[in-house]
């Protein structure tokens with residue numbers, strides 16, 4: 465049975481019955497509030513609230529102050545700020561505790577930056593919904609004194625010889641050093657605001673961040689240039705928000721599937737399949753970027769590199785939307801076959 469009438473235009477403007485012992489039972493039997501899990505960073509909270517606003521627009525029966533309950537969950541990835549995540553081990557560091565909360569039924573669904581979500585989800589958890597993609601490009605942010613005109617075709621030319629660039633992304637580091645071997649890279653973790661602070665204090669000459677995060681936080685003006693995806697291949701699913709639920713929660717799965725963006729689903733299937741086929745560690749520089757083409761087709765670019773930029777392999781393929789996952793898988797296999805074995809675990 466469908467819990468929420470998908471596509472309904474009904475507006476629940478009548479006051480709902482007073483909650484009994486803190487929870488409301490809707491006519492279809494589902495207990496409200498729905499509990500949403502999220503990380504606590506400003507970006508994560510923005511994405512979660514944006515998602516809740518969308519779901520409410522689509523399903524007005526949820527238009528009630530008590531319809532949702534936000535559960536902020538600190539993840540291992542949030543707690544480790546001073547070391548490269550690879551040292552700490554493994555993938556899925558940004559979602560482990562959130563998956564546990566879902567499986568323990570402490571939350572009903574969770575909102576993620578899809579690029580931080582491991583490709584192999586734990587048994588019992590599914591990706592129920594992908595939202596429309598925000599700009600997937602990386603942005604270059606220059607510190608004070610470097611704001612000379614940036615040539616969009618050669619964004620890295622704006623950086624002085626030997627400049628120190630802050631990033632903790634192996635993918636950004638590899639592509640930057642491949643183009644400019646003279647540059648030096650400093651590990652820079654923390655949320656978007658922390659990184660902007662380090663740039664403002666002159667600790668680094670420049671940094672690279674996802675344009676999507678800057679836009680969502682209203683900080684787009686901090687970006688000196690959006691780097692073309694051909695110049696720096698974005699991370700798989702950069703700019704896409706995804707929602708996970710328990711596999712056995714048919715009601716919520718149905719609701720979430722109804723509001724998902726089919727283009728985001730197709731490109732994320734291709735990009736996540738590419739990532740899964742490559743099976744790199746979280747320190748293997750890997751890029752994946754799919755764009756929809758007319759006629760139900762996709763163009764998928766994949767990249768594998770060495771962190772110091774001394775090796776870089778990039779390939780582009782095309783295929784049908786319906787074969788998005790197979791396209792990603794085949795491209796991943798081909799990149800892996802033609803890359804040095806030590807890049808993979």
Ligand SMILES: NCc1[nH]cc(CCC(=O)O)c1CC(=O)O
Nearest residue numbers: 577580673674676677702703704
């Ligand atoms: N790894 C952190 C992270 N996860 C998602 C985003 C940005 C938003 C997105 O890519 O959807 C960021 C910040 C960044 O890479 O600059």
